[in-house]
Amino acid sequence: MSTTIDTPTARPVTPLGILAKKLEAVVKEINQRTDLPVELVANLNQAWHLAAGLDPYLEEFTTPESAALTALAHKTSTEAWQQRFTEGTTVRPLEQEMLSGHVEGQTLKMFVHMAKAKRVLEIGMFTGYSALAMAEALPADGVLIACEVDAFAAKVAQAAFDQSVHGKKIRVQLGAALQTLNKLVEAGESFDLVFIDADKKEYITYFQTLLDTNLLAASGFICVDNTLLQGEVYLPVEQRTANGEAIAQFNRVVAADPRVEQVMLPIRDGMTLIRRVV
Known part of the structure; x- marks a missing residue:
């Protein structure tokens, strides 16, 4: 079992988290009123409990993370990221x-287990939580290449990798993701599973690069993070940020590409699983 560590409360950044937060505010207000229909109040309270209770339930009944992942999550949540950017320690x-x-x-x-993957590519590593989670599922001779543009984030990740027996499977490539992808293409590299979680405005380019080259193995899968982007992709266009519009365009491109089939899963901020069919 992983150890529970108190960490600062993160702001909601998923459609469900945002919904639960907004419903909580509504419920607090209506519960102070005495002039509303009892059924309306009961329905809103139930809607809030349904929304707020789902993530904790998923957490409880999903296999616990390893101690190494717990420690990395704690390190990430307690790091002074805004200060690091202000002082120029991070590039973004x-x-x-x-x-x-x-x-x-x-x-x-x-x-990784289901695909029996031995070679994984991660485009956008941050502090390495997803990389280490996937590395834990790789066989002893498996390899995960992780692309990260920020040297400080990569340093935090490498420190965590060094503390895990699975860290030796991970090779960090520092630099712009597209440059790294081009180098991997030139080197003739190929991967069974690719996880995309980097610059949202480059998602389409990442996707097309994987399909237009041999980076994605013939029987490989692409897993893409943030494909619901806080719900912006299905909200009115005028409510979208630049990243929200970029993801909406990416989703349309994938859906229209006859070379692949895909399924979008409402996990956290949206995750799309893609496989090549042509």
Whole structure:
């Protein structure tokens, strides 16, 4: 069993988390009113409990994360990311909410097992939680290449990898993801599973690069994170951020590509699993 460690409360960054937070605010207000129909109040309270209770339930009944993953999650959640960016230690704004987390980490780990993957490519590593989770499922001779543009985040990740027996399976490639992908193509590399979780505006390019080259093995899978992007992809266009619009376009491109078939899963902030059919 993993050890529970108190960490700062993260802001909601998933459709379900945002929904639960908004319902909580509504419920607090209506519960102070005496002029509302009893049935309306009861229905709103039940809606809030349904939304707020789902994530904790998934956490409870998903196989616990390893001690190494618990420690890495704690390190990530307590790091002063805003200060690091302000002082120039990180090349871009980073935040604890970028961590994949327990349920998504175990999902990725299960995918590695199911695909019997021996070679994994991660595009966008952050502090290495998802990389380490997947490495735990790789065989002893398995390899995971993780692309990360931020040297400080990579340093945090490498420290965690060094503390795990599975860390030796991970090779960190520091630099812009597209540059790394081009180098891997030139080197003739191929992967059984690719996890995309980097610059949202580059998702389409990552996807097309994988399909247009041999980076994705013929029987390989692509797993893409944040494909619901806080619900922005199905909200009115005027409510989308630049990243929300980029993901909405990516989802349309994937759905229209005859070379693949895909399924979108409502895990955390949305995860799409893609396989090549042509």
